[in-house]
Amino acid sequence: MSFFQVQAPKKAVKHAYDPALQPWVEKYRPKTIEDVSSQEHTVAVLRRTLTSTNLPHMLFYGPPGTGKTSTILALARQLFGPDNFRSRVLELNASDERGISIVRDKVKNFARQTPRTQAVSSDGQTYPCPPYKIIILDEADSMTQDAQAALRRIMETYARITRFCLVCNYVTRIIDPLASRCSKFRFKPLDPSSTSSRLHHIASAENVHVSEEVISTLIKTSHGDLRRSITYLQSASHLGGSTKPPTPITPSDIQEIAGVVPDSVIKDFAATLGVDAVGDDMEIDSPSKKVTGFDSIRRKVKEIVREGYSGTQVLMQLHDFVIEHPTLSAHKKAQSALVFAEADKALCDGADEELWILEVGLRVHKAVS
Amino acid sequence: MSLWVDLYRPKTLDDLHYHEGLSNRLRSLAASGDFPHMLFYGPSGAGKKTRIACTLRELFGKGVEKLKIDQRVFMTPSRRKLDVNIVQSNFHIEITPSEVGIYDRVVIQEILKEIAQTQQVDISAKQRFKVVIINEADSLSRDAQAALRRTMEKYMSNMRIILCANSTSKLIAPIKSRCLLVRVAAPSEDEIVKVLQYVASKQPFRSIDQNVAREIAEDSNGNLRKAVLVFEALKMQTPDLSGPLTIAKPDWETYCQKVADMIIQEQSPQRVMEVRSKLYELLVHCIPPNVILKTIADHVVDKVDESLKADIIHWAAIYEVRLRNGNKKIFHLEAWVVKVMTLYKHFFFGIDMDGFD
Numbered sequence: 001m002s003f004f005q006v007q008a009p010k011k012a013v014k015h016a017y018d019p020a021l022q023p024w025v026e027k028y029r030p031k032t033i034e035d036v037s038s039q040e041h042t043v044a045v046l047r048r049t050l051t052s053t054n055l056p057h058m059l060f061y062g063p064p065g066t067g068k069t070s071t072i073l074a075l076a077r078q079l080f081g082p083d084n085f086r087s088r089v090l091e092l093n094a095s096d097e098r099g100i101s102i103v104r105d106k107v108k109n110f111a112r113q114t115p116r117t118q119a120v121s122s123d124g125q126t127y128p129c130p131p132y133k134i135i136i137l138d139e140a141d142s143m144t145q146d147a148q149a150a151l152r153r154i155m156e157t158y159a160r161i162t163r164f165c166l167v168c169n170y171v172t173r174i175i176d177p178l179a180s181r182c183s184k185f186r187f188k189p190l191d192p193s194s195t196s197s198r199l200h201h202i203a204s205a206e207n208v209h210v211s212e213e214v215i216s217t218l219i220k221t222s223h224g225d226l227r228r229s230i231t232y233l234q235s236a237s238h239l240g241g242s243t244k245p246p247t248p249i250t251p252s253d254i255q256e257i258a259g260v261v262p263d264s265v266i267k268d269f270a271a272t273l274g275v276d277a278v279g280d281d282m283e284i285d286s287p288s289k290k291v292t293g294f295d296s297i298r299r300k301v302k303e304i305v306r307e308g309y310s311g312t313q314v315l316m317q318l319h320d321f322v323i324e325h326p327t328l329s330a331h332k333k334a335q336s337a338l339v340f341a342e343a344d345k346a347l348c349d350g351a352d353e354e355l356w357i358l359e360v361g362l363r364v365h366k367a368v369s
Numbered sequence: 370m371s372l373w374v375d376l377y378r379p380k381t382l383d384d385l386h387y388h389e390g391l392s393n394r395l396r397s398l399a400a401s402g403d404f405p406h407m408l409f410y411g412p413s414g415a416g417k418k419t420r421i422a423c424t425l426r427e428l429f430g431k432g433v434e435k436l437k438i439d440q441r442v443f444m445t446p447s448r449r450k451l452d453v454n455i456v457q458s459n460f461h462i463e464i465t466p467s468e469v470g471i472y473d474r475v476v477i478q479e480i481l482k483e484i485a486q487t488q489q490v491d492i493s494a495k496q497r498f499k500v501v502i503i504n505e506a507d508s509l510s511r512d513a514q515a516a517l518r519r520t521m522e523k524y525m526s527n528m529r530i531i532l533c534a535n536s537t538s539k540l541i542a543p544i545k546s547r548c549l550l551v552r553v554a555a556p557s558e559d560e561i562v563k564v565l566q567y568v569a570s571k572q573p574f575r576s577i578d579q580n581v582a583r584e585i586a587e588d589s590n591g592n593l594r595k596a597v598l599v600f601e602a603l604k605m606q607t608p609d610l611s612g613p614l615t616i617a618k619p620d621w622e623t624y625c626q627k628v629a630d631m632i633i634q635e636q637s638p639q640r641v642m643e644v645r646s647k648l649y650e651l652l653v654h655c656i657p658p659n660v661i662l663k664t665i666a667d668h669v670v671d672k673v674d675e676s677l678k679a680d681i682i683h684w685a686a687i688y689e690v691r692l693r694n695g696n697k698k699i700f701h702l703e704a705w706v707v708k709v710m711t712l713y714k715h716f717f718f719g720i721d722m723d724g725f726d
């Protein structure tokens with residue numbers, strides 16, 4: 001007996017879902033292109049397509065959480081309305097099988113169908129419903145070169161009745177013949193003021209109190225990725241809301257959720273390596289000036305690893321600490337920078353984190369002493 | 370009879386011994402109704418899996434403990450058949466992608482789609498979503514990670530994903546930004562001691578000597594599973610747990626220590642050959658090559674002059690990456706051994722090594 005009752009795919013996904021329980025990233029996903037913040041240029045161009053019957057093939061690219069998927073979904077919805085959406089829009093993403101055979105079958109089949117005539121919209125609104133269909137290939141950079149090549153012909157042959165929108169993080173992973181057929185739209189990381197106003201908007205809609213400090217920590221930890229900052233905000237609001245009376249969200253809550261290593265840990269590690277923080281009551285030739293050696297560095301590294309901090313995160317923060325250090329000589333910084341670069345590459349190649357944190361520690365120690 | 374580690378594994382969030390703040394947080398998340406996707410990370414033996422199991426229990430009640438194992442067949446795009454064992458309850462399903470190697474994407478895609486397209490049949494279920502647990506998420510291929518991205522958003526209404534990993538470094542940013550990150554630090558020595566005392570209190574002998582507990586805790590290096598296993602083993606060897614205790618190292622570790630000694634004692638082509646046969650021995654016993662390298666390096670640095678230690682670690686770090694990406698593990702292990710011998714010898718003969726690399 002199967003414990004899962006498999007239903008027809010189309011029916012299943014759509015069912016009532018209490019909006020109060022929705023993750024905020026979904027709940028506050030832009031409904032129209034006007035809701036998309038910070039991407040003024042793109043929105044301005046797309047706004048025009050709403051009134052004309054024409055739409056080029058498009059390529060959206062940019063870092064995660066900048067509104068790419070939201071924008072194309074909103075645009076499609078504004079063009080076709082909820083009733084025609086299914087028959088006019090095909091959305092495929094990296095979780096769908098998109099090998100060359102699927103491109104040849106599924107995509108081609110959809111592309112060649114003549115657009116169905118507009119169904120009467122049930123919500124009483126009128127939609128432009130232009131005479132073409134849209135195929136959204138989200139996360140297109142994970143498609144194989146072969147599959148992309150197969151798209152080329154389809155794009156050309158059915159251009160009259162089908163428009164493509166490719167969405168990706170890295171435009172360089174899209175083969176040239178495809179990219180050159182599209183109008184390109186670059187999505188920028190969200191600037192701090194748009195992020196801030198969006199977060200304020202959500203927080204007040206959800207009745208969560210956030211201080212300016214918290215907002216600025218959110219901005220700092222999410223690097224222009226709005227999805228991330230919204231997720232962090234929601235998680236943090238859980239923590240605060242779980243106690244009675246609710247405790248206010250603090251910047252350090254956000255840091256913990258974001259996986260940021262506390263500054264004190266980094267400072268402590270740096271001190272073990274012989275890089276002292278400047279500014280905290282420093283005494284000239286203070287007796288506490290530790291003589292550090294291999295064993296104390298190794299012990300410190302083991303401690304950090306046991307705390308479970310991510311290796312890349314530790315190295316990134318240590319990097320910033322060393323490189324931005326106010327008094328360290330340029331020569332020492334340069335030598336340290338070399339080590340950080342090597343370590344980053346090694347970790348990308350899957351290297352052992354503990355070994356490389358230790359290696360970086362030892363070499364920075366050597367560079368500064 | 371079950372091992373103590375399994376017998377006394379906490380089942381609910383209330384039973385968990387340490388990181389109380391974290392347990393409270395998980396409890397409130399489970400109660401909130403908008404449970405997010407989660408990523409648990411931290412060193413092995415820190416208790417990630419136990420914590421996940423307790424969270425599930427909090428979400429769904431006792432029903433999640435009724436597990437069954439399914440034999441499933443998946444088809445790769447190249448029409449190869451994959452047999453995979455899948456552990457599941459009515460409320461969740463658990464997969465370990467590394468078991469299916471390079472085909473992890475296919476399996477994940479299939480399973481997620483299936484769950485996403487089904488609804489909770491059990492009307493009395495406390496949640497309307499099912500949970501997919503992905504173990505060893507850091508070994509997910511890039512492809513498989515990409516496949517998770519939009520799925521995680523699209524099927525949020527009837528599915529939640531819980532990833533479990535040692536580190537977040539190998540997960541791509543779009544996945545991390547869709548999850549609530551939960552760091553599970555290794556328990557401190559005091560915390561381990563407390564757990565050992567708790568385990569002892571459940572046994573007929575009731576208690577464990579403070580010093581013995583501390584010794585076991587120190588030796589475990591933050592790995593609670595190891596600590597409890599060692600405790601049980603010690604108890605079998607010396608039932609009264611008195612007198613000088615020796616915590617037996619696993620054979621392979623003693624073996625690595627011997628190799629380290631061999632490298633320090635003599636540096637010659639002859640010795641390289643001897644070391645090589647030992648390395649082969651370790652490899653055929655399925656000790657991962659990077660663990661071999663790390664362990665030997667750890668012992669070597671304890672026995673050499675301070676000025677050599679950093680260099681030895683440097684080359685260990687370099688060769689560790691190479692052996693991961695290379696094919697012939699023994700080449701890289703051996704190359705490192707030769708490197709260390711050279712360093713050591715030059716150190717003793719006072720030859721200036723600058724400009725030698």
Ligand SMILES: Nc1ncnc2c1ncn2[C@@H]1O[C@H](COP(=O)(O)OP(=O)(O)O)[C@@H](O)[C@H]1O
Nearest residue numbers: 025028029036037064065066067068069070227
């Ligand atoms: N420019 C934006 N304006 C408003 N909300 C945004 C914007 N970018 C991202 N978001 C928020 O982040 C979430 C993820 O955005 P999405 O469009 O899926 O990003 P991606 O660029 O990775 O496709 C959305 O649900 C929305 O809440």
Ligand SMILES: [Mg+2]
Nearest residue numbers: 068069070138
């Ligand atoms: Mg997207």
